[in-house]
Amino acid sequence: MRYLIKFSYDGTNYHGYQTQKGYHTIQQTMEEAATKINNGKKVIITASGRTDRGVHALGQLAHLDIDVKITPYKLKRAMNTNLPEDIHIISAEEVEDNFHCRYQAKEKEYEYRINMGEYNPLRRNYVYQHNYPLQVDKMEQAIHYLEGKHDFRAFVTDNKEKENCVRTIKKAMVTKDSTNQEELVITFIGDGFLRYQVRNMVGLLLKVGIGKIEPLQVKEILDSKVRGKHGCRVPACGLCLKNVVLKPKIEIID
């Protein structure tokens, strides 16, 4: 039986989502828990996409196959019993055998948090500490140039010249946390993001915020399609995958 699970994790103590030999990862930790439930028969977990080392998730999705007969609710319970306290299954449901979490992911929401106030040790793993004042209004202006369908090659770090870098950002916004006005929240909702794209975009917005470049230059840099020259990747700890939206179920008509 194939299951779709929604889960959250604190990425601080992991070497990213994806399994890598010799490293402690979210995927490996989750597969170990699922394999136990599956009476020792190896389970592969396929997420909607990977997240990098130190990045968090509050609404990640994945699918997995379990041979043992188990209700979704009991699968959730059993997984949480076997998982460490920094990974949590929020929900589980049965899906069709041909369901594929990566291909069926339609939209992702990422959030990046910046603390402009005094350093707070309780938030140290969840925000990027920025000790200089930011011109938030200019950042708000600049972020709108990133909305829409663009070739985001300028925000890719790796040299992947042949890769298709066209993505659509449906919504991008800069807000303040309603409890703590000194915590800036930068949100991106889009059909998918390239590796380090969000952190490079935030890095460029920070340059706008400190007055090093003007908002319009964000558009120029985007249009230049010159990889990695302008960005400045911000730390992983501020980033969180908040939500993944799936394509509606495909109705098969015979």
Added chain:
Amino acid sequence: MRYLIKFSYDGTNYHGYQTQKGYHTIQQTMEEAATKINNGKKVIITASGRTDRGVHALGQLAHLDIDVKITPYKLKRAMNTNLPEDIHIISAEEVEDNFHCRYQAKEKEYEYRINMGEYNPLRRNYVYQHNYPLQVDKMEQAIHYLEGKHDFRAFVTDNKEKENCVRTIKKAMVTKDSTNQEELVITFIGDGFLRYQVRNMVGLLLKVGIGKIEPLQVKEILDSKVRGKHGCRVPACGLCLKNVVLKPKIEIID
């Protein structure tokens, strides 16, 4: 020169504030940092009061004497350089030689956080996870019986029959976090609190929240002055010392 410092800490990895032989504590860690700045001459740090193992602080106060000539701003900077990332000096100022942080503390504000929603791994060290629905209105009713000047013996865990347990709670309230309505915030502002008093009071309020007792019974239990019979100490991780208010400076008239 005597300095007053304001500081914050994540209590998760410490065995409480106060120095204890063989344990890793906040005080010891801070004294080691201050002693380095004082050219190796031992510095004692005297806080407004201790916090227990796992309890956090966002506005703790302490005083310390430094023999080396240093401005308050440089003391803050030097301390933060020598402190681990889970302790942070917010500010420092010079005070009179007879200033005493514990005796001059007039008021303390504690906050206890309860998560009534789905478990969130990013909040695991900062909230108490409560998986059953709570009747918040009844808790609001009940908490007001704790306001005022009372003998809080009923909320003390240790057997200290001769100890004076009279304290004044100026304000006590139950609110919801403005960003996350599923996170309950219980605030107590008072002239001082007995050991485990806040956590025992919150434990009793939770009994009201789940409908095990009626709000009025909180008053009866308080009035009974029977130690520890009714409480149920909630975990340390939800507790945070938010603020300490000092008595106004005493003007000495010759």
